[in-house]
Amino acid sequence: MKIHEYQAKELLKKYNIPIQDGVICESENKLESAIQEASRLFNTKNYVIKAQIHAGGRGKGGGVKFCTSAEKAQVEGKKILGMQLVTPQTGPEGQKVRKVMVAQAMDIASEYYVAITLDRSAGRDVIMASTEGGMDIEEVAAHTPEKIIRVWVDPAVGFQPFQARQIAFRLGFEPAIIKQAIPLLMNLYQCYKETDASLAEVNPLIVTTQNQLVALDAKFNFDSNALCRHSDIVAMRDIYEEDPTEVEAGKYNLNYIKLDGNVGCMVNGAGLAMATMDIIKLNGGEPANFLDVGGGANVETVKNGFKIILSDPNVKAVLINIFGGIVRCDRVANGIIEAVKDLDLSVPVVVRLEGTNADLAKSLLENAKLAIIPATSLADAAEKVVQAATGGSN
Amino acid sequence: MAILVNKQSKIIVQGITGSEGSFHAQQCYEYGQNVVGGVTPGKGGTRVLDANLPVFNTCVEAKAATGANVSLIFVPPLFARDAILEAIDAKIELIVCITEGIPVQDMIQVQRALLGSGSRLIGPNCPGLLTPGEAKVGIMPGFIARPGRVGVISKSGTLTYEAVHQLVGVGLGQSTCVGIGGDPIIGTKMIDVLQLFQNDPDTDAIVLIGEIGGSMEIEAAHYVKESVSKPVIGFIAGQTAPPGRRMGHAGAIVSGADESAAAKKRVMASCGILVVDSPAHIGQTVADALNRVRA
Numbered sequence: 088m089k090i091h092e093y094q095a096k097e098l099l100k101k102y103n104i105p106i107q108d109g110v111i112c113e114s115e116n117k118l119e120s121a122i123q124e125a126s127r128l129f130n131t132k133n134y135v136i137k138a139q140i141h142a143g144g145r146g147k148g149g150g151v152k153f154c155t156s157a158e159k160a161q162v163e164g165k166k167i168l169g170m171q172l173v174t175p176q177t178g179p180e181g182q183k184v185r186k187v188m189v190a191q192a193m194d195i196a197s198e199y200y201v202a203i204t205l206d207r208s209a210g211r212d213v214i215m216a217s218t219e220g221g222m223d224i225e226e227v228a229a230h231t232p233e234k235i236i237r238v239w240v241d242p243a244v245g246f247q248p249f250q251a252r253q254i255a256f257r258l259g260f261e262p263a264i265i266k267q268a269i270p271l272l273m274n275l276y277q278c279y280k281e282t283d284a285s286l287a288e289v290n291p292l293i294v295t296t297q298n299q300l301v302a303l304d305a306k307f308n309f310d311s312n313a314l315c316r317h318s319d320i321v322a323m324r325d326i327y328e329e330d331p332t333e334v335e336a337g338k339y340n341l342n343y344i345k346l347d348g349n350v351g352c353m354v355n356g357a358g359l360a361m362a363t364m365d366i367i368k369l370n371g372g373e374p375a376n377f378l379d380v381g382g383g384a385n386v387e388t389v390k391n392g393f394k395i396i397l398s399d400p401n402v403k404a405v406l407i408n409i410f411g412g413i414v415r416c417d418r419v420a421n422g423i424i425e426a427v428k429d430l431d432l433s434v435p436v437v438v439r440l441e442g443t444n445a446d447l448a449k450s451l452l453e454n455a456k457l458a459i460i461p462a463t464s465l466a467d468a469a470e471k472v473v474q475a476a477t478g479g480s481n
Numbered sequence: 482m483a484i485l486v487n488k489q490s491k492i493i494v495q496g497i498t499g500s501e502g503s504f505h506a507q508q509c510y511e512y513g514q515n516v517v518g519g520v521t522p523g524k525g526g527t528r529v530l531d532a533n534l535p536v537f538n539t540c541v542e543a544k545a546a547t548g549a550n551v552s553l554i555f556v557p558p559l560f561a562r563d564a565i566l567e568a569i570d571a572k573i574e575l576i577v578c579i580t581e582g583i584p585v586q587d588m589i590q591v592q593r594a595l596l597g598s599g600s601r602l603i604g605p606n607c608p609g610l611l612t613p614g615e616a617k618v619g620i621m622p623g624f625i626a627r628p629g630r631v632g633v634i635s636k637s638g639t640l641t642y643e644a645v646h647q648l649v650g651v652g653l654g655q656s657t658c659v660g661i662g663g664d665p666i667i668g669t670k671m672i673d674v675l676q677l678f679q680n681d682p683d684t685d686a687i688v689l690i691g692e693i694g695g696s697m698e699i700e701a702a703h704y705v706k707e708s709v710s711k712p713v714i715g716f717i718a719g720q721t722a723p724p725g726r727r728m729g730h731a732g733a734i735v736s737g738a739d740e741s742a743a744a745k746k747r748v749m750a751s752c753g754i755l756v757v758d759s760p761a762h763i764g765q766t767v768a769d770a771l772n773r774v775r776a
Contacts, residue, residue, distance in 0.1 A: 310586070312584045
């Protein structure tokens with residue numbers, strides 16, 4: 088789960104990490120008072136208007152503007168609020184800006200990068216830091232990997248002050264900044280660990296011309312498996328930032344991800360679901376979605392799966408691929424028959440059932456006299472569904 | 482022979498009185514008759530599965546009474562860390578954790594506790610192990626597999642069944658099927674299982690099924706090049722997955738160029754693995770490879 092910059096900063100504040108603060112504004116008519124409040128709180132006439140969306144690269148898309156007066160801040164704020172912000176991470180359709188942060192402008196002397204995440208191959212948390220602040224860290228990693236400092240945390244003892252010192256000295260900080268950097272790094276790790284974050288990133292971390300270390304921007308992702316022990320984090324979820332169909336699918340406990348193609352698919356198991364998408368593509372089609380119905384493919388899950396898949400108007404055919412291990416295929420077949428009858432489907436449906444009671448399932452489907460195209464294998468199913476989606480022209 | 486589990490394995494089930502645990506304990510028991518008991522705190526002294534199996538309060542008691550060397554874990558995600566740590570403490574040699582949804586921070590601690598412990602963990606978030614005709618330790622459907630000489634390593638559940646089904650379709654049985662799990666942190670990696678299959682005289686070829694995310698397949702590919710003489714047939718799921726999206730499994734996310742299906746397949750092929758583009762060609766490719774070796 089992701090959160091907004093302003094929420095990430097609230098979290099940092101709780102852990103005594105100095106941040107660039109701001110006032111949040113959600114509507115144009117409150118913009119003036121938000122700017123006034125920012126002026127009063129931060130004793131400034133310079134502001135930064137920052138669009139609050141989850142995607143990164145906001146500055147590149149025009150979602151972050153420096154303003155030298157309250158009037159200019161109001162003009163920029165009006166432009167940004169409600170705009171469809173396109174960044175390298177949003178896709179071409181962009182993301183609607185529903186909130187802006189009227190932030191205090193800061194005098195930047197130098198910029199740094201600090202992040203904590205899981206190093207999968209080490210099975211440990213890794214703290215990464217770099218003098219290349221404000222840059223896309225993946226580009227730094229690709230072109231100048233020597234500029235990224237990495238320190239791993241031994242879970243038996245936790246993140247240690249000597250490791251924070253290592254990072255601070257290697258970043259080349261002045262003594263006055265080192266004194267601030269050590270507690271900042273220790274607190275950031277504590278925050279990351281206590282919230283079950285999967286990413287805590289401060290980019291850039293700046294040194295101001297007044298010699299203060301400040302988190303100018305912050306990004307957090309959280310381990311979705313751990314959300315059940317963090318109701319305060321869950322409360323920060325913003326469903327406007329998520330695909331509405333995916334939110335709907337989540338309510339049915341279905342794992343759905345929308346794609347751009349026209350062949351819908353419904354599969355049990357994540358690996359087989361990905362493999363099914365792949366074979367559709369290999370046969371010249373384009374998958375419309377990823378959908379894992381999990382272990383219990385019954386009437387309800389099949390029905391809900393159809394509803395979710397067919398809410399995408401691009402879908403021209405659907406492939407159901409179920410490998411019944413514990414799940415009995417005859418039950419799945421009955422689910423499909425009932426769902427197809429009830430929903431009055433307008434697109435062709437190709438069904439491939441394999442595993443427990445597969446033969447029984449096949450005869451059930453044949454006897455149902457529905458517009459279902461049976462398939463005998465994974466290859467056969469992919470071929471048939473692509474043909475159905477392209478109207479037989481393939 | 483086979484690897485990891487066989488007829489002589491003595492299996493206990495942690496969480497044996499839960500709905501998942503009791504159902505699958507019965508399936509495993511019927512398959513190999515080598516499930517010897519279970520653990521549920523507070524239910525010690527009772528018996529389950531038509532009174533065939535004793536239940537214990539702790540792993541240590543269960544091991545002392547039954548001589549168990551394998552533990553199969555079916556407990557809810559937030560209790561899984563504790564269950565695995567308990568099995569490590571009881572010096573169970575092989576721990577198989579089926580549970581899906583364990584927080585990463587919990588697995589970081591488990592991983593640390595495994596170091597130097599003498600226990601091996603398979604999973605979590607995996608379908609477990611199957612040595613056809615001998616032992617089933619997990620949730621793989623036993624009837625789809627046949628005893629034979631192909632080893633199967635996979636991050637996924639149903640995709641493993643698909644591969645096994647194709648192998649049986651071309652007349653090939655399996656020595657052991659190992660579902661290593663789809664989480665970012667797992668106890669036993671592809672390299673570990675490759676090594677076991679390479680050293681197993683009853684395995685002639687190895688199927689390696691990976692997916693997007695992480696670097697385990699790349700590490701495995703380099704290992705194959707250096708240390709595996711048997712044919713390895715590889716498939717990577719998620720060629721059509723969009724970057725930055727989590728595809729069902731917690732670990733199935735492309736976070737960098739090296740984690741994509743295309744990048745993994747490229748490295749695997751360059752290391753001598755027979756990479757199939759289509760998931761429908763796994764069985765036939767293994768058959769062809771074995772024919773070449775045996776010819």
